[in-house]
Amino acid sequence: MRTLTLIILICFVLPGAVAQELLKIRKVTFKGNSTISSSKLEEELTIKSAGKLGERYFGKEADRFTMPVYEENLERLRSIYQKEGFLNVTFGKPTLKVTASNRLKLTFHIDEGPPVKLEEVNYQVDSIEGYQHFFDKKLQRKVRLQSHLKINKRFRDEWFYADKSFINEEVNNLGYAYAQVNYKLHVDTLSNKAFLTWLIIKDKPTYFGEIEVQGNERVPTKKVMKQLRFKAGDAWSKFAIDESQKQIYNLGMFRVASIKSLMSDDKPDTLSTLVVLKEAPRLTSRFGVGYGREDKFRVFGEAQYMSIITKTGRVNVLAKHSALEPYNFQLNFTQPAVVFPFNSFSVNPFLRKQDEPAYTAVRQGVNFTFLQHFTERFNSSINFYYEDVSSDSTLVSPQKMALGGDSESSNYSKSGVAVGFVFSNGMPRLDPVTGYSLAINIKRNGTLIEESIPFYRSLVEFKNYLGLKQGLTFAYKVKMGLAFMSQSDDLVPLEERFYAGGSYSVRGWGRAQLGPKDASGQPLGGNSLLEGSVEARYLLTPKIVLAVFSDAGNVWKSSFDYRLNDLHYAAGFSVRFKTPIGPVGLDFARPVFEQENTWQVHFNIGNPF
Numbered sequence: 067m068r069t070l071t072l073i074i075l076i077c078f079v080l081p082g083a084v085a086q087e088l089l090k091i092r093k094v095t096f097k098g099n100s101t102i103s104s105s106k107l108e109e110e111l112t113i114k115s116a117g118k119l120g121e122r123y124f125g126k127e128a129d130r131f132t133m134p135v136y137e138e139n140l141e142r143l144r145s146i147y148q149k150e151g152f153l154n155v156t157f158g159k160p161t162l163k164v165t166a167s168n169r170l171k172l173t174f175h176i177d178e179g180p181p182v183k184l185e186e187v188n189y190q191v192d193s194i195e196g197y198q199h200f201f202d203k204k205l206q207r208k209v210r211l212q213s214h215l216k217i218n219k220r221f222r223d224e225w226f227y228a229d230k231s232f233i234n235e236e237v238n239n240l241g242y243a244y245a246q247v248n249y250k251l252h253v254d255t256l257s258n259k260a261f262l263t264w265l266i267i268k269d270k271p272t273y274f275g276e277i278e279v280q281g282n283e284r285v286p287t288k289k290v291m292k293q294l295r296f297k298a299g300d301a302w303s304k305f306a307i308d309e310s311q312k313q314i315y316n317l318g319m320f321r322v323a324s325i326k327s328l329m330s331d332d333k334p335d336t337l338s339t340l341v342v343l344k345e346a347p348r349l350t351s352r353f354g355v356g357y358g359r360e361d362k363f364r365v366f367g368e369a370q371y372m373s374i375i376t377k378t379g380r381v382n383v384l385a386k387h388s389a390l391e392p393y394n395f396q397l398n399f400t401q402p403a404v405v406f407p408f409n410s411f412s413v414n415p416f417l418r419k420q421d422e423p424a425y426t427a428v429r430q431g432v433n434f435t436f437l438q439h440f441t442e443r444f445n446s447s448i449n450f451y452y453e454d455v456s457s458d459s460t461l462v463s464p465q466k467m468a469l470g471g472d473s474e475s476s477n478y479s480k481s482g483v484a485v486g487f488v489f490s491n492g493m494p495r496l497d498p499v500t501g502y503s504l505a506i507n508i509k510r511n512g513t514l515i516e517e518s519i520p521f522y523r524s525l526v527e528f529k530n531y532l533g534l535k536q537g538l539t540f541a542y543k544v545k546m547g548l549a550f551m552s553q554s555d556d557l558v559p560l561e562e563r564f565y566a567g568g569s570y571s572v573r574g575w576g577r578a579q580l581g582p583k584d585a586s587g588q589p590l591g592g593n594s595l596l597e598g599s600v601e602a603r604y605l606l607t608p609k610i611v612l613a614v615f616s617d618a619g620n621v622w623k624s625s626f627d628y629r630l631n632d633l634h635y636a637a638g639f640s641v642r643f644k645t646p647i648g649p650v651g652l653d654f655a656r657p658v659f660e661q662e663n664t665w666q667v668h669f670n671i672g673n674p675f
Contacts, residue, residue, distance in 0.1 A: 088130040091115040092169030098158075098176035102150060105535030107174075110146050111139045117169065126607075131170050136160065140174075147178065149223040153255060154179035181220045185259040191266045200268070201236075209236060221253075221260045230264075237268055241301030244269035244333055272302040274327070275336040281343035284373040285319050290341065293317065293407055302327065302337055313407035314343070316439070317378050318400070321346045348372045359669045360569055360577045364388035378402060394418040408439040423578040424589035425560040426458040431480075444489045452481040457560055478559070481518045482511035492531055496648040497673065499539045502530040511562075512552070521558045523549040525595075529675050537605035543675040547595030550625035557623065563591030564621050569668040570675070571597060572617040573655035574636025576666060581621030592621040596628050599675060601640075611649060613640040615674075635659055638666075648672040 094115050096104045113135060116126035129135060140157055147155040158175035165171060189197035201209065212232065214225030230247055237245040248265040274296050279287045293313040295306040307325045314323040322344035327337040351369045358364065366386040374381050379401045386394040400412040414433040420426065431453025438446050457476045486507040492498030505527045512520035529543040547564045557563060567575030582590040597619030604612050616637045622629065635658045642651030653668040668674075 088132060089164065089168065089170040090128040090130055091172055092117055092128070092165055092167075093171045095171070095173045096176060097173060098178065101152070101178055101181075102146065103535065105538075107143060107146065109536055110142055112142070113139055113172075115172075117167070128169075131162075131172065136172075143174065143176070147176075151181040151183075151220045151222050152178050153182055153253070153258070180258050182253060182258045182260050184215050184217055184219060184221050184262060186261045187215065187217065188263045189266065190263055192268060193265075197266075200266070205236065205240075209233065215262070226262075233264055233266070235304055237266060238302070238304045239306075240268075241271045241273065241303065242268040243272040243302045243304075243327065243329065243337060270333070270335055272334075273336050274298055274300045274302055275338045277339045277341065279341045279343065281322075281345070282320075283345060284348065284377065285317070285343075285345065286377055289317070289378055290314060290343070293403065294341075296339075307339075313403070314341075316408055316410075317402050318380060319345060319372060319378055346372060356671065357669065358388075358569070358671075359667060361388035361390045375399065376401060390421060392419045392421055404436075406438070410437045411435070412437070420561065422561075422565075423576070424563075424565060424591055427561050428456045429453050429561070443491045445487075447484075447486045449484040449486070450482075451484065452479070454479050455559065455561065479518055480511050480559070482509060482513040484509040492529070497644065498531040498541075499533045500531055502528070504528050509562075519559060520552040521549060521562065522552060523547075523558060523562055539603045540600075541603065541673075541675065542600040543598065545595065545597040545619075546628075548625060549593045555624075557591070557593055560591060563593065564595035565589060565591050566595060566597060566619045566621045569653065569670050572619045572634060572636050573615070573638060573653050573668055573674070574617065574657040574660075574663075574666055575634070580619065580634055582623045590623065592623045592627075593625040594622040594627045596620060596633070601674075603673075609644050611640075611642040611644060611651070613642065614638070615640065615653075615655070617655070636666075642670075642673075 091113060092115060094108060094111065094113055096107055099107060114127060114129045116128040143157070144155060156177045156179065158177065160175065161171075161173035163171040163173075189201075191197055191200045198206070209232075213229045215221065215229050230249065234245060234247040237247065246267045246269070248267065250263040250265065252261045253259070254261075275298055277291070277294070277298060279290050282290055293316075294310045295313070296303065296310065300306070307327070311323050311325050314320060314325075320343050322342070324342045325339065326342070327339045329337060349369070349371055351367070353365075353367045355363070355365045364387065366384065368382060368384045370380060370382045372380045379399060382396075382398040382400070384394070384396040384398070394416070395418070396414060396416045398412055398414045400410055402410040404411045412433070412435045414435065416432070417428075417430045419428045431451060434450040436448050440446065455478055457478075484507060486505070488503070488505045490501070490503035490505075492501035492503055505525075507525045509523040511523070512518045525545070525547045527543065527545045530541065532540045534540055549558045549562060549564065551558060564581075565578035566572055566580035568577035568579075571577075572580055578589040578591070581592050584590055597617070599615060599617045601613050601615035606612050614637075616635065618633045618635045620629075620633050622632070636655045637658050638653060638655030640651055640653045642649040648671065650671050651669075653670060653674065654665060655668070656663045656665045
């Protein structure tokens with residue numbers, strides 16, 4: 067009856083549509099969906115919508131409206147809502163509107179109704195053993211806090227299955243490899259309440275047995291065994307296996323590292339474990355060329371040689387050239403798992419020339435770096451460094467007086483320590499649409515060699531990515547820098563100062579063109595930096611991204627000198643193409659609120675932030 071009513075409705079609202087040709091769907095919208103976003107609902111539909119412009123220029127193909135298609139997608143929406151805990155969702159008659167270009171706009175009307183909420187959750191072990199006796203207090207707290215389903219909160223199928231898997235894994239980690247988790251679920255549809263009991267069948271305890279390592283040729287077996295979080299005789303644990311696999315990968319020696327306990331239908335209590343490895347090639351190389359608005363033609367080559375000096379050490383040789391770096395030669399020796407499984411130590415001698423708008427400098431020295439991976443998202447580093455600098459600009463006299471040298475000299479040494487922290491959960495990594503990142507770097511120069519130029523330098527950068535709807539991302543960043551000499555009020559050395567303007571800064575200006583300048587217009591840089599950017603990115607086609615953005619920022623000569631009324635602003639747009647290595651595109655920007663508002667064009671590989 068409802069189908070017949072809708073057909074009659076279509077015949078009146080869309081004159082000639084049924085008799086002549088079914089209309090193509092221009093747009094699909096939703097009303098009444100306060101809990102589930104329109105973008106998520108649209109993702110689940112099989113209906114494809116598009117305008118004439120999208121079909122003609124971007125290869126989109128719109129579906130034609132038919133009642134079977136509408137009914138099919140109505141059931142899909144009903145299923146989505148029921149999985150989200152809305153068992154009593156209902157749908158009103160659709161709104162059908164014909165556009166001037168003879169296309170159809172379809173609107174679904176949704177009455178979500180009250181959701182089912184979790185009223186009670188219980189745990190039962192082997193029908194007789196109490197949950198409190200089986201799980202200690204620490205594990206009880208972990209299960210309570212990390213379970214997705216909460217008392218008096220909406221019951222969602224996704225959370226239910228995630229909790230089932232989570233509880234099963236926690237029982238496995240107690241040494242019960244054959245454990246199973248079942249459930250009893252009662253839903254009162256009148257009161258919209260759910261009552262859940264987890265039925266844990268732990269089966270017999272299991273232990274790690276003999277451990278065999280296969281596939282390693284250059285890396286000794288004892289090096290691999292050192293990365294394992296378990297040994298023969300330990301209680302079996304899936305967590306120990308997963309962590310061991312991560313630690314083996316952290317060595318950087320293997321393309322494949324698989325750990326599997328050998329289970330069988332007769333359920334032995336001692337499980338043999340097989341570690342299957344595939345080593346990475348001993349010698350690898352990379353080569354690339356490109357062009358950028360600021361660095362012009364650029365080229366790089368890198369070679370890596372594995373299992374050198376130590377059985378797990380590796381050496382990288384890197385050479386780069388661009389207009390900003392006429393030459394950059396680096397040798398890097400890395401030794402993973404020095405003290406802990408997830409850290410590494412590297413020695414990095416280097417020689418590089420920088421040809422920046424503000425200065426030209428030749429730098430040579432060595433870095434000693436400890437890198438610690440706390441999690442996949444959180445890393446830290448501590449770097450001890452020494453370098454000699456030959457600059458085309460002289461140091462100011464108070465700095466040279468501290469060094470006891472000639473004020474006209476442009477050669478000096480630096481040494482000190484730098485500490486960095488990075489947290490990032492943006493996904494996907496090369497082109498985030500959700501998540502955020504926070505990077506903090508603090509440098510103290512003059513720590514290792516007393517007569518070295520004493521200064522402090524710190525930089526903090528925060529980035530955030532918000533997926534507003536399918537294909538639309540809002541991103542913003544804030545960057546703040548501070549530097550100061552510890553024995554004077556002068557500027558820090560030129561190569562350590564902050565500069566603003568350019569592809570990855572305020573895009574309405576050229577590189578380093580914001581901030582203090584000398585009488586000839588040469589950038590001087592400064593001890594204080596403040597920048598911010600906002601950007602809206604829209605996925606026009608699967609490969610083309612359009613973006614509009616606004617940037618603000620400035621550099622000030624003095625330390626602790628941040629003037630919000632002295633910021634410079636820019637606005638513009640961008641066209642980017644998605645590639646396997648990230649977006650590639652052009653940014654067009656110009657200053658706003660300025661007398662000079664010439665357009666700047668920046669070519670970028672990767673998003674500006």
